[in-house]
Amino acid sequence: MNEVSFVVNGREVSGEVEGRTLLSEFLRENLRLTGTHVGCDTSQCGACVVHVDGNAVKSCTMFALEAEGSNVLTIEGMANEDGSLGVIQQAFQDHHGLQCGFCTPGMVMSASALISENPDPSEMEIRDYLEGNICRCTGYHNIVKAIQAAAEATRTQAA
Amino acid sequence: MPKDFGVGASTKRREDVRFLTGNGQYTDDMNVHGQAHVHFVRSEVANGVLKSVDTSAAAAMAGVVRVFTGADFEGVGGLPCGWQITDRHGEPMKEPAHPVLAQGKVRHVGDPIAAVVAETAAQARDAAEAVSCEIEEQPAVTDMKAALGGGALVHDEIGSNLCYDWGFVEENREAVEEAIRGAHHVTTLELTNNRLIPNAMEPRVAIGDYNPSTDESTLYTTSQNPHVIRLLMGAFVLGLPEHKLRVVAPDVGGGFGSKIFHYAEEALCTFAARQLKRAVKWTASRSESFITDAHGRDHVTKIELALDKDGNFLAIRTETCANMGAYLSTFSTSVPTWLHGTLMAGNYKTPLIYVNVKAVFTNTVPVDAYRGAGRPEATFQLERVIDKAARELNMNPIELRRRNFIGADEFPYSTPVAVQYDTGNYQATMDKLVDIADIDGFSGRAESSAARGKLRGLGVNCYIEACGIAPSNLVGQLGARAGLYESATVRVNATGSVTVMTGSHSHGQGHETTFPQVVADMLGIEEGQVNIQHGDTANTPMGMGTYGSRSIAVGGAAMVRATEKIISKAKKIAAHLLEAPEGDIEFKDGSFAVAGTDKSVAWGDVCLAAYVPHNYPLEELEPGLEETAFYDPANFTFPAGAYACEVEVDPETGKVDICSFAAADDFGNVINPMIVDGQVHGGIAQGIGQALLEHATYDDNGQLLAGSYMDYAMPRADDVPSLVVDHSCQTPCTHNPLGVKGCGEAGAIGSPPAVVNAVIDALERGGHSVGHIDMPVSPSRVWAAING
Amino acid sequence: MYNFDFERPSSLADAIVALAQEDSQALAGGQTLIPTLKNRLANPAKLVSLMAIDDLQGVAVGDGVVCVKAATTHVAAAAGAAGSFPALAELAGNIGDPAVRNRGTVGGSLANNDPSACYPAAALATGATIVTNLREISADEFFTGMFGTALGDGEIITEVRFPVPDAANYQKFEQPASRFALVGVFVARFGDRARVAVTGASEDGVFRWVEAESALFGNFTKASLDGLELSPEGLIGDIHGSAEYRAHLTKIMAGRAVAAC
Numbered sequence A: 001m002n003e004v005s006f007v008v009n010g011r012e013v014s015g016e017v018e019g020r021t022l023l024s025e026f027l028r029e030n031l032r033l034t035g036t037h038v039g040c041d042t043s044q045c046g047a048c049v050v051h052v053d054g055n056a057v058k059s060c061t062m063f064a065l066e067a068e069g070s071n072v073l074t075i076e077g078m079a080n081e082d083g084s085l086g087v088i089q090q091a092f093q094d095h096h097g098l099q100c101g102f103c104t105p106g107m108v109m110s111a112s113a114l115i116s117e118n119p120d121p122s123e124m125e126i127r128d129y130l131e132g133n134i135c136r137c138t139g140y141h142n143i144v145k146a147i148q149a150a151a152e153a154t155r156t157q158a159a
Numbered sequence B: 001m002p003k004d005f006g007v008g009a010s011t012k013r014r015e016d017v018r019f020l021t022g023n024g025q026y027t028d029d030m031n032v033h034g035q036a037h038v039h040f041v042r043s044e045v046a047n048g049v050l051k052s053v054d055t056s057a058a059a060a061m062a063g064v065v066r067v068f069t070g071a072d073f074e075g076v077g078g079l080p081c082g083w084q085i086t087d088r089h090g091e092p093m094k095e096p097a098h099p100v101l102a103q104g105k106v107r108h109v110g111d112p113i114a115a116v117v118a119e120t121a122a123q124a125r126d127a128a129e130a131v132s133c134e135i136e137e138q139p140a141v142t143d144m145k146a147a148l149g150g151g152a153l154v155h156d157e158i159g160s161n162l163c164y165d166w167g168f169v170e171e172n173r174e175a176v177e178e179a180i181r182g183a184h185h186v187t188t189l190e191l192t193n194n195r196l197i198p199n200a201m202e203p204r205v206a207i208g209d210y211n212p213s214t215d216e217s218t219l220y221t222t223s224q225n226p227h228v229i230r231l232l233m234g235a236f237v238l239g240l241p242e243h244k245l246r247v248v249a250p251d252v253g254g255g256f257g258s259k260i261f262h263y264a265e266e267a268l269c270t271f272a273a274r275q276l277k278r279a280v281k282w283t284a285s286r287s288e289s290f291i292t293d294a295h296g297r298d299h300v301t302k303i304e305l306a307l308d309k310d311g312n313f314l315a316i317r318t319e320t321c322a323n324m325g326a327y328l329s330t331f332s333t334s335v336p337t338w339l340h341g342t343l344m345a346g347n348y349k350t351p352l353i354y355v356n357v358k359a360v361f362t363n364t365v366p367v368d369a370y371r372g373a374g375r376p377e378a379t380f381q382l383e384r385v386i387d388k389a390a391r392e393l394n395m396n397p398i399e400l401r402r403r404n405f406i407g408a409d410e411f412p413y414s415t416p417v418a419v420q421y422d423t424g425n426y427q428a429t430m431d432k433l434v435d436i437a438d439i440d441g442f443s444g445r446a447e448s449s450a451a452r453g454k455l456r457g458l459g460v461n462c463y464i465e466a467c468g469i470a471p472s473n474l475v476g477q478l479g480a481r482a483g484l485y486e487s488a489t490v491r492v493n494a495t496g497s498v499t500v501m502t503g504s505h506s507h508g509q510g511h512e513t514t515f516p517q518v519v520a521d522m523l524g525i526e527e528g529q530v531n532i533q534h535g536d537t538a539n540t541p542m543g544m545g546t547y548g549s550r551s552i553a554v555g556g557a558a559m560v561r562a563t564e565k566i567i568s569k570a571k572k573i574a575a576h577l578l579e580a581p582e583g584d585i586e587f588k589d590g591s592f593a594v595a596g597t598d599k600s601v602a603w604g605d606v607c608l609a610a611y612v613p614h615n616y617p618l619e620e621l622e623p624g625l626e627e628t629a630f631y632d633p634a635n636f637t638f639p640a641g642a643y644a645c646e647v648e649v650d651p652e653t654g655k656v657d658i659c660s661f662a663a664a665d666d667f668g669n670v671i672n673p674m675i676v677d678g679q680v681h682g683g684i685a686q687g688i689g690q691a692l693l694e695h696a697t698y699d700d701n702g703q704l705l706a707g708s709y710m711d712y713a714m715p716r717a718d719d720v721p722s723l724v725v726d727h728s729c730q731t732p733c734t735h736n737p738l739g740v741k742g743c744g745e746a747g748a749i750g751s752p753p754a755v756v757n758a759v760i761d762a763l764e765r766g767g768h769s770v771g772h773i774d775m776p777v778s779p780s781r782v783w784a785a786i787n788g
Numbered sequence C: 001m002y003n004f005d006f007e008r009p010s011s012l013a014d015a016i017v018a019l020a021q022e023d024s025q026a027l028a029g030g031q032t033l034i035p036t037l038k039n040r041l042a043n044p045a046k047l048v049s050l051m052a053i054d055d056l057q058g059v060a061v062g063d064g065v066v067c068v069k070a071a072t073t074h075v076a077a078a079a080g081a082a083g084s085f086p087a088l089a090e091l092a093g094n095i096g097d098p099a100v101r102n103r104g105t106v107g108g109s110l111a112n113n114d115p116s117a118c119y120p121a122a123a124l125a126t127g128a129t130i131v132t133n134l135r136e137i138s139a140d141e142f143f144t145g146m147f148g149t150a151l152g153d154g155e156i157i158t159e160v161r162f163p164v165p166d167a168a169n170y171q172k173f174e175q176p177a178s179r180f181a182l183v184g185v186f187v188a189r190f191g192d193r194a195r196v197a198v199t200g201a202s203e204d205g206v207f208r209w210v211e212a213e214s215a216l217f218g219n220f221t222k223a224s225l226d227g228l229e230l231s232p233e234g235l236i237g238d239i240h241g242s243a244e245y246r247a248h249l250t251k252i253m254a255g256r257a258v259a260a261c
């Protein structure tokens, strides 16, 4: 067992883990942050996407020990401080960008990374960016619309 | 005018808030105090005699609690099949045993042999490797032709691999034969409806729990229909009475059919928890899902369409081999028969139809209902053969369809395959499609594609589906072993808010939002005053769950009936409070008024009176305001529509890009247009996946070659275009109180033929007369067809 | 996954020591190794992460060479090479998806030598030098067949030096499921000489299509490839495409790459 500590959603956390403990497992089981989902074992579905030091990563394809000292953001950290839905979350609700909700945390985290890299993404850029996020429910149509709206709202906020 | 609340409004989904903040409660998010974990030892060969299973080494490993094998289940029932088919000769189908853990034989890769229970999931998996199984491998059979032609036997005791040979309508067999023989033209098409894997993004999970002090078992499971699981597992497998068994399906991450069925892992976890007197949890890995979730489709079909010289349809004959896999999954037998044969008339007036289906056992994962279930298979062959006929007869494929449509004035219409369509207007949906897909502008777009070296094609098709399978007394005659009603309890609380307990189950469909829209509208209260409970057998009435686009058409109807009972009782209370005859009471906008006066009493006061019955007609009326209704529909509902797809084919590589996709649907009345659009979008993406990408390929040894997302191509965001959907053509259903038809499967049913028709069209226009390409129409297949 | 010890040294020297121990294995981005471990297809006693070693990070440009340090992620490589070697940047920027590119590294990709991976094609087509803690290996020597490399036990790639061609292009035809290359062709022109490397197609992993290189010699046009046929023998045939299809695609992708140069 090894000790690991890092920051999640602004809060210092630590715990005992094995070498093989994945970041996704640590978030879900140790911290009970079960918003991060696991939908595959070949690193392809993206249900587990979180941000580590500002970058979108698949938390199922990273060991908890690799996160030592880093700053992790998960879906649980995406709401506004008053608990209301953040801009991207709100856009997903407004545009019906989710159905069963299982892919949603990963989608929101990827969308957030996209918008910070590219504040005004085109439809094709959005579809391309979501290559690593599989959704079986929505046909992506409304996810794309939600991200477009979220990008626009983010730009307006910044202006 | 779009409404902003109630029926017809695009109310935003309230469930979204918890999903968007990471607060959903999916089964794997739950841990039960003291739980152990189970890992399954599964067969790595497709067919073999299981000589022995040695668990001693595993049992001695760190953390191991117990190892179960088939021997532990000898006194226990097998997994039942819920629908008995009677074959052409009046014989019942062959129904081999389906043990929870393999007994004596393994029959597909993934067949569970042993279950290792340990303190942690990692320990269970570590120990599973130490279970040694002696298996004498036998030749496997995966191809249906080989299976029927004397290949290896999946179930020795049956003596063949034929489950049933079904004819429908058997009396039409000769007449159809004659019509085809004498026809001016017969178009024949042989095709495969590719095997798919449903791939709900949430893998299956089961947690069995047991309370020794009450002798009650609880199963938490990723299910679309917890009551059905309780019934099947309680009555047929474990012999547990229903009052001692509770099944809970909390938030479920998509189902698409694959979570209807009762699976071995559910029974194992429930059984093990009772034996060990502690909770036992299983979470599937995606790799495990690929080889254990029931697969879909997998039909090989020959269809013949006979036409007269003007293009009128005279007769249809279709012969299908349907893969059942190694065992009969819960509803597997009904899919290629009643859910497929009864839809062979499509949207057309074809006087004579004969459907033959041979269901075949193979050494593959069981096949069962997947979004659309039987109806996509019917639609695909029919709409492909019509397109081929149009080409052969040099007719416009849209005109050929229009010529044969059942007219808007011909409803109710009885088809030669034993169903009666209540309403529809197929010309209108086709008109709408021609408009929204800008079909007239196609040739201009084709030219611009050609200028870029691409072949553009247009594919159009229609579909009809049957939703809300019913009525129970009819399906009972057809072999169903369950009723197909739905239930709802409407509980009005003392302060006027309402809790609706429904047997329907939402796993993405948005019931928590749409069901309150209906009830709030009826009661004239705010949607926020109404809550839904579902997914727990302990607090919802017996229900049949959600599949077959039945939730609003059947579950919604039950809820309406229960709410009507509430209103009726509330009127009695109001009459008492207003000291007026009951017949004079009018209920409107949340208030009870005496007709022709200004005397009224508010909804909230009536509710309070029901629970604080100080001024109350106790001699005539019970206190309280809670009603339950069971609704058993008089008929199926028949949503229908017309779809169009435009593709560009790269003739050098064979790659197909979808440029546009338009869908004009008739769902009858619509409760929440936003949610209906979303259902259609998702269905279309799955249909595009079937048409272009997805294929659960097996090799001859029964190994699944497409056993992960590395090889099983899921549609991604850039495989799907922006979608144009419309459901403004509405012919309300005549036999349910909401006039709704259901919308959950339409997209998946209607889209594959549009895509394939478009690809064939593109190739034909490019001078490549290929006739047909089987799905998935992958780049390599297109290239091979062009160069073949 | 089997369990293992985990170490994350901050210097190359410490990494070399750690990797000299029996059954220890380097971990870079983990985008290949972790799925492999989940499948229990590998059982190392210790994983040694290279990601905290500053000397293994970054892109340096100069003297007609783009030098990518081994533990540079695909995202960082794409950014670092964008100005000087756009074809390489585009290749790196199109590997997998954004989350994979934020973790996966050039060193991991070359060391793994997946027969469908992208980077090996760039290395082979440019005649890159793979530098390890022990030696320099030319790309022509480095790749030794599917998943095979010239690396010895415990040997660590430290950087990869890509000579910058006068013109280059990478054409990737994606396998529909994995989105790796069903066939990928990297064409690089140095003066009147061309190098053509093909990934995804061969059972022996990445290879140079020497006939195409000769045909393009002195006449670097798409038309020069017209008369060529690649033999399907030894090419991969699977559920996504036959050997014949891959042979055909190789020619089409090579032509498109030349045209795009």
Ligand SMILES: Cc1cc2nc3c(=O)[nH]c(=O)nc-3n(C[C@H](O)[C@H](O)[C@H](O)COP(=O)(O)OP(=O)(O)OC[C@H]3O[C@@H](n4cnc5c(N)ncnc54)[C@H](O)[C@@H]3O)c2cc1C
Pocket (backbone or CB within 6 Å): A042, A043, A044, A132, C025, C026, C027, C028, C029, C030, C031, C032, C033, C034, C050, C070, C071, C094, C095, C096, C097, C100, C103, C104, C105, C106, C107, C108, C109, C111, C112, C114, C116, C117, C118, C119, C151, C155, C156, C157, C158, C178, C179, C180, C181
């Ligand atoms: C969803 C997905 C999609 C992908 N798509 C593509 C694609 O389109 N094209 C493509 O090319 N790749 C693709 N990849 C693979 C990706 O590029 C990987 O990042 C890469 O192959 C391995 O790099 P890594 O840094 O993750 O290595 P790791 O997984 O950490 O290691 C891989 C192997 O290399 C060894 N190793 C790592 N670094 C060194 C070193 N410096 N010296 C010696 N040995 C070392 C390790 O011991 C291990 O054996 C994809 C991966 C995923 C998960």
Ligand code: FES
Pocket (backbone or CB within 6 Å): A037, A038, A039, A040, A041, A042, A043, A044, A045, A046, A047, A048, A049, A058, A059, A060, A061
């Ligand atoms: S769970 Fe991480 S990619 Fe699927």
Ligand code: FES
Pocket (backbone or CB within 6 Å): A097, A098, A099, A100, A101, A102, A103, A104, A134, A135, A136, A137, A138, B201, B253, B254, B508
């Ligand atoms: S909303 Fe269900 S998988 Fe995306």
